[in-house]
Amino acid sequence: MTATRTEAAPIAPTRLADADLDLLLLIRHFELALLDMFGRGELHGTTHTCLGQEYVPVALRPLLDDGDFVFSNHRGHGHYLARFDDPHGLLAEVMGREGAVCHGVGGSQHILRDRYLSTGVQGESAPVAAGVALHLKRTEPGRLALVYLGDGTWGEGAVYEALNMAALWGLPLLLVVENNGIAQSTPTDAQLAGSIGGRARAFGVDHLRVTSTDTEVVRAALTPVLRRVRERSTPYVVELLTHRVGPHSKGDDSRRPEEIAHARAHDWYARYAQAYPEQFGAHDERQRAYVAQVVADVAGRPASRWAEADRG
Amino acid sequence: MAERVVENLNQALHALLADDPALTVLGEDLVDPYGGAFKVTRGLSARWPERVLSTPLSEGGIVGVAGGLALAGQSAIVEIMFSDFVALAFDQLLNFASKSTAMYGRRVPMRLVVRCPTGGNRGYGPTHSQSPLKHFIGIPGLSVHEVSPFHDNRTVLAGMLATGRPGLLFEDKVLYTTRMYADGVVDELFRYDLIGPDADVARIRVDEEEQADCVLVVPGGLAARAVSVARELLLRDDIVCQVLVPSRLWPLDSDNLLPPIARAGRVVVAEESTAGGTWGAELAQVVHRRLWGSLRAPVRLVHSADSVIPTAAHLERTVLVQDTDIHQAVKEVVSGD
Numbered sequence: 001m002t003a004t005r006t007e008a009a010p011i012a013p014t015r016l017a018d019a020d021l022d023l024l025l026l027i028r029h030f031e032l033a034l035l036d037m038f039g040r041g042e043l044h045g046t047t048h049t050c051l052g053q054e055y056v057p058v059a060l061r062p063l064l065d066d067g068d069f070v071f072s073n074h075r076g077h078g079h080y081l082a083r084f085d086d087p088h089g090l091l092a093e094v095m096g097r098e099g100a101v102c103h104g105v106g107g108s109q110h111i112l113r114d115r116y117l118s119t120g121v122q123g124e125s126a127p128v129a130a131g132v133a134l135h136l137k138r139t140e141p142g143r144l145a146l147v148y149l150g151d152g153t154w155g156e157g158a159v160y161e162a163l164n165m166a167a168l169w170g171l172p173l174l175l176v177v178e179n180n181g182i183a184q185s186t187p188t189d190a191q192l193a194g195s196i197g198g199r200a201r202a203f204g205v206d207h208l209r210v211t212s213t214d215t216e217v218v219r220a221a222l223t224p225v226l227r228r229v230r231e232r233s234t235p236y237v238v239e240l241l242t243h244r245v246g247p248h249s250k251g252d253d254s255r256r257p258e259e260i261a262h263a264r265a266h267d268w269y270a271r272y273a274q275a276y277p278e279q280f281g282a283h284d285e286r287q288r289a290y291v292a293q294v295v296a297d298v299a300g301r302p303a304s305r306w307a308e309a310d311r312g
Numbered sequence: 313m314a315e316r317v318v319e320n321l322n323q324a325l326h327a328l329l330a331d332d333p334a335l336t337v338l339g340e341d342l343v344d345p346y347g348g349a350f351k352v353t354r355g356l357s358a359r360w361p362e363r364v365l366s367t368p369l370s371e372g373g374i375v376g377v378a379g380g381l382a383l384a385g386q387s388a389i390v391e392i393m394f395s396d397f398v399a400l401a402f403d404q405l406l407n408f409a410s411k412s413t414a415m416y417g418r419r420v421p422m423r424l425v426v427r428c429p430t431g432g433n434r435g436y437g438p439t440h441s442q443s444p445l446k447h448f449i450g451i452p453g454l455s456v457h458e459v460s461p462f463h464d465n466r467t468v469l470a471g472m473l474a475t476g477r478p479g480l481l482f483e484d485k486v487l488y489t490t491r492m493y494a495d496g497v498v499d500e501l502f503r504y505d506l507i508g509p510d511a512d513v514a515r516i517r518v519d520e521e522e523q524a525d526c527v528l529v530v531p532g533g534l535a536a537r538a539v540s541v542a543r544e545l546l547l548r549d550d551i552v553c554q555v556l557v558p559s560r561l562w563p564l565d566s567d568n569l570l571p572p573i574a575r576a577g578r579v580v581v582a583e584e585s586t587a588g589g590t591w592g593a594e595l596a597q598v599v600h601r602r603l604w605g606s607l608r609a610p611v612r613l614v615h616s617a618d619s620v621i622p623t624a625a626h627l628e629r630t631v632l633v634q635d636t637d638i639h640q641a642v643k644e645v646v647s648g649d
């Protein structure tokens with residue numbers, strides 16, 4: 001079964017609780033700070049920001065508990081910050097400084113903390129999450145494994161092997177697809193035949209498509225989905241139509257100006273600022289300053305160390 | 313008479329499932345009454361229906377699921393129906409299971425073994441007869457073992473799981489129906505013992521003979537063939553050959569392999585795979601570096617021909633390593649100085 005939750009005509013966004021707004025803004029300023037540091041040559045390697053997509057993990061945050069497993073991907077800073085509220089540890093990981101979540105070994109896209117894991121090979125986590133979901137089903141019923149995937153990652157066979165096993169074995173596996181219409185430089189209509197809903201349906205897996213970028217609307221749409229995955233021990237695919245406001249990684253945006261403008265026009269950030277200027281203004285300023293403080297703090301730390309005993 | 317290798321493996325799996333309630337065994341067509349393509353898993357699903365799973369044809373997915381179980385603190389043993397197909401799980405092994413033991417900046421135990429029926433001589437043809445073991449040599453965090461008729465598989469599998477590192481266990485298909493050796497006896501001429509602190513290397517020699525003209529090092533799948541070559545060499549050519557069969561091929565167990573090689577000063581390493589980036593080549597490199605001064609001849613490697621593996625028996629024989637190839641190599645190395 002496929003269902004679509006469409007936002008009504010462009011109405012004002014729902015007013016958010018301060019905590020939700022703070023988290024959205026923390027992620028936004030964290031990502032902006034990273035791009036800034038890259039621009040100044042203060043970071044090396046690569047990073048993928050989730051600008052424009054911050055509301056996805058924020059909407060999911062209260063729907064998950066610590067016992068659920070979350071599998072993130074290359075675009076995972078928002079996923080991590082929504083789970084742990086730990087910008088210091090994440091930035092230290094990206095910068096290779098003391099206090100890094102994984103001692104600087106994993107970097108931006110390879111993080112393991114408690115029941116949160118990210119890795120850099122597209123689609124690979126889907127069967128791993130199915131294995132974890134099998135374990136949860138046997139020993140901790142009611143808990144689930146969530147995998148974040150991009151639209152482009154639906155080109156990987158591993159996703160279908162995982163979906164098949166999850167459907168056959170009734171695994172509490174939730175695939176959260178952040179369909180931002182593009183994979184690196186390739187538009188979705190040039191890399192994905194048919195539809196994600198059609199693919200889910202082929203496995204007899206329920207699919208929900210959500211077009212709103214309003215945190216509250218998305219949360220309300222996802223609440224029954226997670227309940228169902230937990231109660232029925234069943235896989236589910238939710239597809240969020242979203243917009244990548246920034247480049248794929250650092251400065252590699254080859255989209256036409258009007259495409260970028262289209263993504264920007266859907267950015268929750270500007271819309272929310274316009275709808276609730278007072279609430280937004282104060283919180284935005286505070287989170288910007290907080291992230292600046294985090295950057296100053298972490299940048300001043302010594303390099304991370306990888307002890308012999310931690311080398312596997 | 314000792315049990316067959318397939319029975320030893322089967323009993324090992326029974327024992328491990330009984331010992332470890334956190335262990336899951338999964339793979340294609342494993343459950344009864346079929347019991348796996350080579351019957352290694354026979355009877356397991358009847359006793360543990362929840363923990364012995366027949367899966368779809370999804371080698372990458374299955375190894376991924378096993379990796380997820382391991383990540384969640386469980387143990388998993390996967391059977392790949394033919395080792396040729398472990399190619400489809402390469403990503404999960406290279407980029408997930410082995411990496412996860414270290415890439416998060418701390419040691420993450422991954423109790424995961426992937427069993428791979430391997431090798432030729434059964435007429436299964438080019439895509440069901442290869443020895444792809446060499447492609448898994450040198451991957452940080454991944455160990456590679458091979459079943460031998462000298463090593464009890466319960467010990468081997470339990471040891472592999474206990475390391476907390478993922479490992480591959482290659483099982484030469486011709487071994488399944490042959491018998492395990494027991495009680496230190498090979499035949500009326502040869503004896504064996506397991507050497508090293510973890511009893512990892514089987515040493516096969518003529519009674520208590522310390523001095524050998526040549527050492528022949530082989531993975532388990534070639535063990536019986538190597539023993540028969542050693543016997544021929546002794547009876548026909550008066551050459552004393554000691555055979556070493558390590559259970560763990562990677563990381564290399566040089567501490568236990570080098571001393572006997574140093575004593576003989578001559579060594580032949582035989583593998584069923586094609587040449588090029590092999591375990592034997594790695595061993596040769598270590599022997600040359602560490603024993604240069606005591607070698608009486610360069611290390612000699614024996615491989616199958618650089619060819620696809622034909623199906624028809626008479627053609628297959630022209631490609632795969634034969635006893636005569638190993639015999640000839642030892643004779644040349646011994647008479648060469």
Ligand SMILES: Cc1ncc(C[n+]2csc(CCOP(=O)(O)OP(=O)(O)O)c2C)c(N)n1
Pocket residue numbers: 074075120121122123149150151152153154178180182183184244248
């Ligand atoms: C197996 C694999 N192939 C290629 C890449 C390189 N790569 C990283 S992200 C990406 C695009 C992913 O697109 P999508 O799934 O839509 O996620 P998005 O970047 O849009 O969030 C590519 C090709 C990779 N990391 N893994």
Ligand SMILES: [Mg+2]
Pocket residue numbers: 150151152178179180181182183184
């Ligand atoms: Mg995308």
